[in-house]
Every structure is written in structure tokens, then in C-alpha cells.
Amino acid sequence: MTYLLKPKVAHPSLRRNSLGFTRRDYEGTLSTLCAGCGHDSITAAITEACWSLEMEPQNLVKLSGIGCSSKTTAYFVSGGHGFNSVHGRMPSIATGANAANRNLSYIGVSGDGDTLSIGMGQFCHAIRRNINMLYIIENNGVYGLTKGQFSASADMGSTAKKGEANAQVPIDPVLTALSLGAGFVARSFSGDKAQLVPLIQAGLKHRGFALIDVLSPCVTFNDHEGSTKSYAFSREHYQEVVHTDFVPKMPEITTSYEAGEALSVQMHDGSQVRLRKLEKDYNPTDRSAAYADIQRRLKEREFLTGLLYVEPSPADFHDLNETPASALNAVPYEKLSPGSEGLQKILDRYR
Amino acid sequence: MNPTDTKHPDYYHRVVDCQWACPAHTDVPEYIRLIAQGRFTDAYMVNRESNVFPGILGRVCDRPCEPACRRGRVEEEPVAICRLKRVAADLRDDVDARLPLIPEVRNGKRIACIGAGTASLTVANDLMPLGYEVTIFEAFNKAGGLMRTNIPAFRLPAQVLDEEIAMIVGMGVDLRLGSRVESMRKLLNSKEFDAVFVGSGAPRGKELKLPGRQEAAANVHIGIAWLESVAFDHVDRIGERVLIIGVGNTAMDCCRTSLRLGAKDVKVMARKPRGFFKASDWELKDAEEEHVQIVINHSPKAFVVENGKLVGMTFERMEYGLDGGRITAERSLGETFIPCDDVILAIGQENAFPWIERDLGIEFDKWEVPSVDPVTFQSTREGVFFGGDAAFGPKNIIWAVEHGHQAAISIHKYCQGESVQERLPNGMKLSSRKMGMHEWSYHNDYNPAERRLMPHVDLKERFRKLNIEVELGFTPEQAVAEVQRCLNCDIQTVFEAKLCIECDACLDICPVDCLTITPNGEEADLRTRLKAPTLNTAQPLFVSEALKQTGRVMVKDEDLCVHCGLCAERCPTAAWDMQKGTVELRHAVDQQPAAQLPRRATGSGGQ
Numbered sequence: 001m002t003y004l005l006k007p008k009v010a011h012p013s014l015r016r017n018s019l020g021f022t023r024r025d026y027e028g029t030l031s032t033l034c035a036g037c038g039h040d041s042i043t044a045a046i047t048e049a050c051w052s053l054e055m056e057p058q059n060l061v062k063l064s065g066i067g068c069s070s071k072t073t074a075y076f077v078s079g080g081h082g083f084n085s086v087h088g089r090m091p092s093i094a095t096g097a098n099a100a101n102r103n104l105s106y107i108g109v110s111g112d113g114d115t116l117s118i119g120m121g122q123f124c125h126a127i128r129r130n131i132n133m134l135y136i137i138e139n140n141g142v143y144g145l146t147k148g149q150f151s152a153s154a155d156m157g158s159t160a161k162k163g164e165a166n167a168q169v170p171i172d173p174v175l176t177a178l179s180l181g182a183g184f185v186a187r188s189f190s191g192d193k194a195q196l197v198p199l200i201q202a203g204l205k206h207r208g209f210a211l212i213d214v215l216s217p218c219v220t221f222n223d224h225e226g227s228t229k230s231y232a233f234s235r236e237h238y239q240e241v242v243h244t245d246f247v248p249k250m251p252e253i254t255t256s257y258e259a260g261e262a263l264s265v266q267m268h269d270g271s272q273v274r275l276r277k278l279e280k281d282y283n284p285t286d287r288s289a290a291y292a293d294i295q296r297r298l299k300e301r302e303f304l305t306g307l308l309y310v311e312p313s314p315a316d317f318h319d320l321n322e323t324p325a326s327a328l329n330a331v332p333y334e335k336l337s338p339g340s341e342g343l344q345k346i347l348d349r350y351r
Numbered sequence: 352m353n354p355t356d357t358k359h360p361d362y363y364h365r366v367v368d369c370q371w372a373c374p375a376h377t378d379v380p381e382y383i384r385l386i387a388q389g390r391f392t393d394a395y396m397v398n399r400e401s402n403v404f405p406g407i408l409g410r411v412c413d414r415p416c417e418p419a420c421r422r423g424r425v426e427e428e429p430v431a432i433c434r435l436k437r438v439a440a441d442l443r444d445d446v447d448a449r450l451p452l453i454p455e456v457r458n459g460k461r462i463a464c465i466g467a468g469t470a471s472l473t474v475a476n477d478l479m480p481l482g483y484e485v486t487i488f489e490a491f492n493k494a495g496g497l498m499r500t501n502i503p504a505f506r507l508p509a510q511v512l513d514e515e516i517a518m519i520v521g522m523g524v525d526l527r528l529g530s531r532v533e534s535m536r537k538l539l540n541s542k543e544f545d546a547v548f549v550g551s552g553a554p555r556g557k558e559l560k561l562p563g564r565q566e567a568a569a570n571v572h573i574g575i576a577w578l579e580s581v582a583f584d585h586v587d588r589i590g591e592r593v594l595i596i597g598v599g600n601t602a603m604d605c606c607r608t609s610l611r612l613g614a615k616d617v618k619v620m621a622r623k624p625r626g627f628f629k630a631s632d633w634e635l636k637d638a639e640e641e642h643v644q645i646v647i648n649h650s651p652k653a654f655v656v657e658n659g660k661l662v663g664m665t666f667e668r669m670e671y672g673l674d675g676g677r678i679t680a681e682r683s684l685g686e687t688f689i690p691c692d693d694v695i696l697a698i699g700q701e702n703a704f705p706w707i708e709r710d711l712g713i714e715f716d717k718w719e720v721p722s723v724d725p726v727t728f729q730s731t732r733e734g735v736f737f738g739g740d741a742a743f744g745p746k747n748i749i750w751a752v753e754h755g756h757q758a759a760i761s762i763h764k765y766c767q768g769e770s771v772q773e774r775l776p777n778g779m780k781l782s783s784r785k786m787g788m789h790e791w792s793y794h795n796d797y798n799p800a801e802r803r804l805m806p807h808v809d810l811k812e813r814f815r816k817l818n819i820e821v822e823l824g825f826t827p828e829q830a831v832a833e834v835q836r837c838l839n840c841d842i843q844t845v846f847e848a849k850l851c852i853e854c855d856a857c858l859d860i861c862p863v864d865c866l867t868i869t870p871n872g873e874e875a876d877l878r879t880r881l882k883a884p885t886l887n888t889a890q891p892l893f894v895s896e897a898l899k900q901t902g903r904v905m906v907k908d909e910d911l912c913v914h915c916g917l918c919a920e921r922c923p924t925a926a927w928d929m930q931k932g933t934v935e936l937r938h939a940v941d942q943q944p945a946a947q948l949p950r951r952a953t954g955s956g957g958q
Contacts, residue, residue, distance in 0.1 A: 002860070002920045003789040007797030009425055009913055011863045011883040024862075036854040036923025044859040191855060219854060219923045231852045235900045 005030055023051040028075040033068055036223075038190035038216030038231075039138045043075045045193050046107070046136075049200035050077055053248065061097055061106045065090040065119060068145050069111030069138035069216075088119025091126035091135075095317070098131050101327035102318055105204055106133035113143050116152035116171045123173075127180040127209050130316045134203040134210045137173055138190075140218040141229035148221030155301075159226035172298065173213045174308060178291045183311040184210035185290075187303060189238050190217065191231060198273075199307060201246040207268035208316040215303065228301070239297070241282040242306035247272040265312050275307060284309055352874050354896045354904075357845070360779035363932040365891060366909050367840045369432055372419035374753040375401045376777075376936055379416055379432055380841040384793065386439055387834040394439035396449055401936060403473050403519075403752050404498075406511045409437030410822065411502050413600075413631060413747040421838055424887065425863070425911055428802035430836045434822075438830045440511070446518070451480035451940070452949040453522050458482035460766045463544040465532050468496020469748050470739030471550035472519050473755025474762065477939040479522040480948065481763060486544070487524055490531035491583070494520065497552050497740070498748060500579040501601065503608050504818035535707040539735075546734045546762045549721075550755070553702040553740035559596060563654030563661075567694070570661040571654065574601045574697035581608055581817070588613050590692025594664060595619045596651055599629035602697035606643045609695070611817045617643050618689070620664075622650045623678070624671060637821070641810065652686060654694065663690035702741050720744065727771040728758040736761055759939040775942060778935030783928050784842055785919070791929055793842050795916040797862070798835040839914045843932045846905055848896040850926035853903070857918035857927055858882065863911045866918060871897070871904045881908055 006027070014022045026047045031040050050060065057079025064070035066087035073082050081104070085093045090108050098106060115123045115137050126135070141154040150158075153173070154166045177185045184206040188196045196214065203210035215234045217223050223230045228237075245262075249270035263275040263285070275284055282304075283289045290309045297304050317323075324331055338346060357363060365371050369379040378397055385394035398405035402412075412433050420429030460483050464471035467489035475485040493499055494516050498507065520526050532538055538547065556573035558564075564571060570590065574597070580586040593614045595602045598621045606617045619638070621628060624647050628635065639645065649666040656662065665688050672680030702720065707713055712732040714722040721730055723737045730737055738754035740746060761771040784791045806823045813819050825833060858866045864883035871877070874892060878885045890910035897904060919927040935941075940948065 002917060004796050004915065004917065004920070006860060006917065007862045007913065007915055008799060009797050009862055011865070011911055013884050013886060014864070034923065035921045036852070036856045038854065040859055040921075041855045044855070191853060193855070217854070219852075223852070223923075231854055232900055235853075 002030060002035075017051055017054045019054055019056065021051065023048060026051045026055075026057070026077050028078045031072070031075045033071065034220045036219035037068070038140065038214075038218070039069055039072050040075070041190040041193065042136065042138055042196070042214055042216055043072050045190075045196040046200055047076045048193070048197050049204065052197075053201055053204060055105065055204075059104050061104050063090050063094050063097070063106065063108040063133075065110055065114040067111040067114045067143075068218075069109055070114055072138065073109050088114050088117070088122055090114070090119065091122040091131065094126065094133050095129060095131055098133065098317060099321075099323065099328075101329065102132065102323065103327050106131070107204065108133055108135045110135065110137055112137060112139045112141060112151045112153040112173075116173060120152075120171070124176070124180055127177055127182045127211070130183070130208045130314060130320065132208055132316050132318070134200065134206070134212070136200075136203075137211070137213045138216040139173070139213055139229070140216050140222055141227070142218050142222040144218045144221050148218070155228040158228040159224075161221055161224055163226070165226075172294075173211065174294060175291060177211045178287060178294075178309055182211055182309075183208045183314040184307070185309040186210075186212045186244075186307045187215070187305045188212055189215045189234050189303075189305060191235065192240075192305075195240060195243065195305065198244045198246040201248075202244055202267070202273045202307065205246075205267040205269055205271050205273075206310075208314050234303070237301055238303040238305050239279075240306050241277070241279040241293075241304045242284050242308065243276045243278055244307045245274040245276070247274060265310055268313065273307070273310070275310070278306070285311070287311075352871060352877060352892070352894045354848075355891070355893045357893070360777045360934065362891070363779055363781070363843045364777070364934050366843060366912075367932070367934075368419040368421050369416035369430075370841070370934065372415045373402075374415070374750045375756065376934060377401045377416070378841070378934065380837055380839050381933075382439060383430070383432070383435055383834050383837040384839070386435055386830060387794065391439050391442040392444045392446060392449070395443040395446060398436055398439060399446075400938075402749060403476055403755075404469070404515045404748070405436050406440035406515050407498060407507060408749060409433060409435075409440050410511070411498075411507050412436075412749050415749070421840055421911070421913075422836055425838070425913060426801070431802055431805070431825075431833050434805055434825055435830065435833060438825050441824050450518055450522070452951060453479055454482040454949045456482070457484050460484070460545045461486065461543060462546050462548065462762060462766075463488065463538060464548045464550055466490075466496055466549070466551035466739075466741070467494035467516075467526060467528075468550055468552050468739060469498060469751035470741070470755040470758070471496075471548060472516060473752050474548050474550065474738070474759045475522070475524045476519045477756060477759035478762060479519075479524060480940055481943055483763075483766070485524050487526050488530045488532050489526065489528050492528050494526060494528065496550075497554075497575075500582045501575050501604065503578065503581070503604050503611075505607070505611065505813065505821050506604070508818065508820050533706055535711060535713070539711065545766050546736065548758055548762065549707075549730075549735070549737045549741050550739045550751075551702070551704075551741045553700045553745045555701050555703040556696065557699040557701065559651065559696050559698060561651060561653050563656050566656040566659065567654040567661040570692060571694045571696065574605045574695050575700055577695055578604060578608060581612070586612070590614065592616045592691040593618070593693045593695065594689065594691045595695045595697055597697035597699070598635075598645065599697060599699070600631060600634050601700070602695075603630050603634040603638045605695045605697050606638055607641055608817075609693075610641055610643070611814055614693075618691075619643055619645045620649050620651065620666065620689075621645060621647045622669065624648060624673075626676065627678070640807070649687070649689075655688065661692070661694065663688055664694060665689075700745050702744055726757070726774075727761045728754060729761055729765075729771055734765060756938050760937070760942055763939045763942055775937040777937060780933045780935055781843065781845065781930040783930050785928060789920055791842075791916055793839050793929075793931070794835070795839065795842075795914070795929070797838075797913055797915050800832050800836055802836065803829040803833045840912075841932050842914050842916070842929050844907065844912065844914070844916075844918060845928045845930045846893070846895055846907070847926050847928070848898055848905065850924045851895075851898050851905060852924055852926075853898055853900050854923060856921040856923065860917045860921045862915065862917070863913055865908045865910070865912045867906045867908075868898070868903050869906060870902075877906060881906065883908070883911075886910060
């Protein structure tokens, strides 16, 4: 953390997007996390992705729960809407907000504790409901805010700062999401922005629930030898199997790939995600094959990263619930409110 | 690229653009910080160590530091370095007790300096504390050289000159005024001196040989000679309409002096368009503020004389073909006549040595310029040294100071029977500025203030007398604001590759995106992979050793770093540190074992 504010001065070549904003305009308040925290790098990646998606700040909703990770929504896009919810209950807020206004972009930032311990139930049901949101887990394997106890994502045998080893089986959010039917499942590492930024762009453009589990080392409590979520261990054991390039929607897409080299996935708004398979045998469109590969490699202590599974157009929350096509605040009051007579009719149906 | 050798004393020195650009390598950020702390006397002494004449230079230096200032690359205007120097000089206390001590017992070596200008005075300043007996011969009745004769009093008050010259003469220099040296042979043959330093300047103004020059002689003046006559009160008026030929800094002094001697309509005649003028921008601006008209594209053809008196000049009107700031073609558009009463020629000056006999072993080239070694300043005759404008032609005051420093080293070595070639190289001392988690012993918060404007005396009031100083100097409020614009470039970002865990924290926080972690490569290739594109290839890249985890390297583009220290604050492993780099300049005194120098008694408030 820093006491000084990041000065407004910038490199003269800093580019502006079509809205006239520079990347710096998508920053938030200054981080108060520990110096060197992986979360800050993820914040920088979100900032970069929002800038290059030319997102209007007022159309972004930032949601979080409790924990170090959940502080980070304050550190990007000051102009967006923010909601810092009860511990583990961010998906409920996301669901409500999403139901009320489907025209906004939703980004939820959570941690391994907020998601996989106290918020596990909420997390699972948000996936089942296929809420249209990007859900980022800043996963460091410890409860940093309470001084470094193992979290539910801590690997077997990984040691705490004082040497004691974890004996419980970890919950893997990627496998969990795959088994619950999520349509966009990715894993990345805070130290690899070349991979992370296009994943965030694609996740924000995915229609339905998009999960990115980001390994984000806790520099204070989980960056020692013996930790399986340190910078050094992550670098040694993470294996990019699919590289994602995000191609925004343009009148005419001019870039082209050699046939067979990349798999092109059309997103709901017309933009494209291009997947380059770095491992020939990996198949990001086959759910059960992906599940098996990830699980097998986890046993070998290899974290597969990239967009591990994608299903371009599943039915999302709005399709499932037949919600109106516009945000509720744009629906005329007479249609929104059934009136006392209407209400009476509804109640009568349940008598 | 190979890892950057930051142990080389020049690497971090170059990062301090102002100090690197200053011929005398004045420690600019250090004295600006001292001013910020209100320690004006300390700031003055830091200046004096390298540039010897802070009060003078704070008014009239050609300030090579300011175009170099990094602030000018981050924003439009550089820090007003020069005028802050004046703040230190104006507000300082008495410094007598802090001047170098002079040994009571001299070392028996006698040095002659010819001309009491900047270079000779610097030689005396450096050699007197080592026990030398220095004699300065000066043709005029006052010391100061071109600083006194060519810079008008409305830019440099006599009192400021007198004070700073007195600090040196007061060391016990044998200053012989009104003693023009007529013959080098006589001086050398007298065997009175162990070494001779020629600091006689470039006292001869260039002539413009055009039709009518002879006939118009009474009203055509050579710029530097005319300024000299004004300085010594031999001239106190000029015609109403004056033409100045040439657009250098001397021309600016001539036109502004003319206005103070009764001229009403002053035109500076330039042969070329703007952008090709030799005068500094700020001097042009000051002249134009006084309603001097600068007429471009006029090439002088003839002086026009009627009834034995100058009535004007004819010029050829020129047109130029320009290509990217260079003249590629020129064409005459015909002649024009401009009436005037007086003409002042300010088209350059040269050094002249009619008093040095050519058979003394002191070689001159075909342009009559002496052959001087650019490092040692020794001529082709051992024991005879040149410096200032006398050595390589007209430069400026701050160059003359540096020549004096270097010549003094050579003279000392020569007199001690040592090789003048073997000189101590500069050093670089680094010390951390970290005081706590988020505390540095320097003010690292970037201040977005704009450059302060120098207040001037009212336009009417300033012409009342010749010696009313036009610039009033910064007010304390202005100085307080201006010092905060300095980026503290001497507080270096020092990187230790083996501590880095590649967490990207520094890259993410850097406001100007000057850091990148990337696989190594050749410089041209690396420059294409930086987080922010290279704008200025003249500025070096710092490249670390291979990082532990991935073998990539940390690259820093020094160009736009604002030295805010956020990289170091955000670094979890202290791989980045902010360290004050002090360039250890080697003057004559540093070539002498410290034990042989006089010491001040304890408690006397020495340096």
C-alpha cells in the first residue's frame, strides 16, 4: 500500500479510446492492499480490459463480498456502480441487480473464502441460474484478512507460513463450475496479463455466467517455500493450454488466422473470441474431456490455464425466466405494477 | 542487452539531465531541495562548489540545464532552475566563514593569470586554497572581464559582480588592474611564474565589410566594444533610430541598452527566419517585451551616407526554402532601404592574441586559434594553459567556469611534477532515502504546478536609468511553488534483480508506464516491447540482470520517470529503492591529500 496518491501525470503517448478516455480514467482509488499483492495486478488487468472494451463507466456494476479481494472493486472504474455486500452474498445482489436491469455489465470480484467457504451455496446457484455476469475469484489459498489460515482452496500438503501442512481436500472452483454447467470457465494467473486481459474482455462479453479463477499470490501470508500458491510455484506449475485473443465487434473483421490454427467463437454482441490451442489434445468445447484433463493434471500439480471451457450461447437467466426485454426502470409503471386488482387476482391463484 | 552498468559514475549522472547538461555539473536537484527547506546559504554553497558564481549565473547563465530538464518532457515548461539559483544568492547569509581556508604558508609556486574574467577567477578560486600564489593581470580598471563589459547592468547589477569577485580576490589574489600584458615573451622570460593561464576571452567583435562602412564610421559601432564603452561610462547616448545587425545574445543586450540611451525605434535585423536565431528564447522574449522590433529575412547590403552622415542601410529581402528546419534554397526578392541614425554590429566575436609572439612554442592554427588540449587545457608549450573564450572561441560563462576548474587541476599537477593527463575520474555515491514503510527523506509527491513567471520592473520605470535591474527575482511564494516542480531526478531508482519476485506491482503503479518486464533482446528490439513506446532514444534504457523466476529482465525507460518512488513503495521485497546519487566532482582540491589542506578549528561552523 501507499500513502501517496498516484500522480495524475501520465506518459504523453497514452492512448484514448473512442469515448475519449485513457486507461488512467478507468482507475479507481488507490489500493490499500499489501505491496506486491496479486489482487492489484488483477485490478490493473480489469482496468486495461474495461478501457479497451470502450466501456462506459456508468454502465458497469461492480459487486463484491468481504475479504481482501472484495476491497478491490474500489480500485477500478470509479465511475461505475458499486455494491459491497455481506460476506459470501454477492451472487444474491448480482441476481437482483441483473433481474432489475439487464442492460448493464456486471463484474463480481470475490475471493476463495468469500466464494468457496461462506459463499459456496450462493456461488453454485448463481451458476445454475446462469446470471449474466463475469465472476472473478482472486484465489490465494489463504484467509489473508484474518492473518493466513488455510482457505477451502488450499492444496493438500501446501504449508502455512509457520510450516504446518494442509490435510484437507481443496475445492476447485473450475471443476465445480464445470460440473454445475457453467458456459465460460477460465483459469489464469495475476502475473500473466497477456493472458488475463483478453480473458476478462471475453468474460464481460459472454452472455451468461463467466468464471475466471485467478491465482493471485498473497505476498504476506502465502508466498513462501512450501506454498502452492506463491509467485514462484505458480510460475513453475501453471500451464497455458488455450490462449485467448479477443476481437471486438467491428464493421469488418480484417485480421485473419490460418485455417485450423484458431477456433473462433462468436460472442452474443458480435465480437469474437479466438482460441489458440497450445496443447493439441486439449478440447475447450468438450465439457467432460476438459473436466477430465484438468482433474488429471491437478493431481500432477499442474494448473491448466486459459479459457478451459466455452459454450457460446447457453440460455441465460433472462431466457430462463422470460424477463422483459428492457431494464425494469424503462418498463412503464402500469405494466410493472399489477395494481390492487391485479394483485388480488394473483393472490387468488394461490388460495 | 547486457545488464546496465550502474556502477559507472556516468549512468546515474546522466539521469539527472540538468546536472549532466551543465558544463560545470552543478548539483541542481540538491540545491533546489535546500531552497525548499529554506536553507539558502547551504544552497548557495552547493552551487558555489561547482559554478563559483551563483549570484551572477542565477541572472545571466545561458542555462543549458533548462532545455535538458525532464519536467520539460513531462510538461511544457522546465523548472526555472536558473532563477531559483538567484533566490539562493539573494536570500543567503554571509558566507565568509564557509569559504575555503587559505594556508598561511604558501607552497612557493606562482601562477600568472591573464585577464580577470570568469576563467581566470575560477583558476584562482581553485588554486589559492592549495597554497599557490596567484597573480591576475587585467587590462581594465575593474575585474570581471566580459561579465562586466558585455553584460548590461540592467541584467547584472555591478554589486552582485563585485561581491562574488571579492570572495575570490579576498583569498589573497594579487590582482593587478590596468596592467595589460603586452608581450607573452616578456612575461615568460621574467621567470616570475611557474605556470601561465591565458583567460583573456574573445575580445574582438567581428567587422562587416560593406560599401559605405568607412564613410559611416562615426555612427557604426562594434557591439561588444560599444557595450564596453557603455559599461565604463564612455558612451551615454545613441541616435533615435538604431539598427542592430545580428540576432545573438549580444544583439539582445545592444538593442535593450540602446533603448536606455535614448533610442526610440530599435530594429534587430536578421538575415534568416525565426528558429535560426542564435539568441536564447528568453532573451528574445525580454527584448520584444520592450518593443524591440525583430525584422527577419533582411540581408545587409550597404551603409548609405548622405552629406557625410549615415542615413540608413540597404538590405536584400530574402526568401528561403525550408525543409524540416533546414534551409535548402534562398532567393532575393529585391532591395529595400531602412533609415537609421546608428548601426550596431553584433555578428560574432573572436579571440585575438596579438600579444603572444609566434615563436614561443605556443602553436596557433590557420585561423589564429591556439592549439589547446580539450581535456587538460594545456597549449603546445608546457606550463602555458588556456581557458574560457580564449581557448576555443566564444561560449558562455558557465563553460568558462568549467574550463577554469579543469585548467586548475592541470596547473596543480604540472606544478607538482605530475602528469597532467592522469586525472581522478568523477565518482558516484549512493545512499538510500528510505525512512519508513512509506516515508522517504525527500518530497516525492508530484506537484502539478506550472512554471512561475518572473516579475519584471514596470516598462516605463525600467528605462529611467541604465542600471535598473529588470528582473525582480522570485518572491518567496513563487520560489516555494517553483521548487516543488523539481522532480528530484537525483533520487535514483536503484534495482536489485535478485530480490524481485515479478509481482508486477511496480509496473501497475508507475504513473508514466516507464517499467516493463520482458524477455531480453537487443536494444532496438526491446524498445518495441516497452509498456509505453519510446519517445526519446537519446535517453538510456536500464536493463537488469535476468530475474530469478522467469529469466526475463526488468527494463526501465529513463526518459519520463518522475521519481515519485511509487515503484519502491509498492515493492514487497525492496528490490526497488530510492537512493540519492551524488556525483563526486574532482576539482583541484580533490587531487591533494586532505591531510595537507588547512582545517578550521572545531566549532567554528565549518562546512
